[in-house]
Amino acid sequence: MNVIHTDHGPALLDWSFPGPGAIGEDAANLALDTFFDGLIDLTHLDEVLTTVTTAYADGMAGALDPALVTHAIKTTGAAKYFWLAPVMLMRAETPAPAKPPTTPATSKPPSPAAPPSWP
Template structure:
């Protein structure tokens, strides 16, 4: 994957350019805004601050995992289905990524942009992961699936920026992706809050799994206690 038009270290660049509101992660008043206070699950502040502090570790894990040619912007709006066949669109960011990274992007984005209710995410994630592994095996891949699991879970770091953004925009009008229409602020914060909590669980699993696969422990430890 040495073609000049393919992306490299996309995840690091993406995370590093989304900086709005990061100073609010440790701001008590920001977390007491009504949309945040009323619709973010208990403990989310602790978990998202921890993810932010472990960000460099997560990025290093993602950059060291087995590689694959990845779409890197895989979400429902970039997939078209016609019967049993599906076509992926918008390959602008395609290039080097961790095996499993596309799945780690597709699943949370399905809820963040309201294609899927957050309540269905755990079941959907399990089914999608099994299908992803089946696809890998059908191509002849015989690697350790725990590395794929780690990539999916550690890809939670891609959304490190989203909590800060939501803190920064909790007083603004809520628009859909692209800004064409307004959406319910309460719905958006509830659904995204639940999905961020789901990603916190992914991050926790990544911290537990990585040392078993030869990676150093996260700075905050495996459990954070």
């Protein structure tokens, strides 16, 4: 991503997927991945979602109704992350597998065989 400075403050430019895409998908990804990656405390979730949604709707002003933009952000976010809650619940119910016992440093596995010589 690139950050540029505008008259209204910093703006992020994401060049990883240029071209047409689902309306709201990039905004949903930006807002939700920030929290799923553990970069921001969850207490800021409502503020970030509101800020991202408002800014995205402002950017789409004149092209789409703000209510449609908000619906698109929510829909694409739900579509992308529908699998997350069940996975988290399954992991919470399933005990972590036991770690294999560690071996002393003196009992290292043998080195792999050297590759055959080239003719």
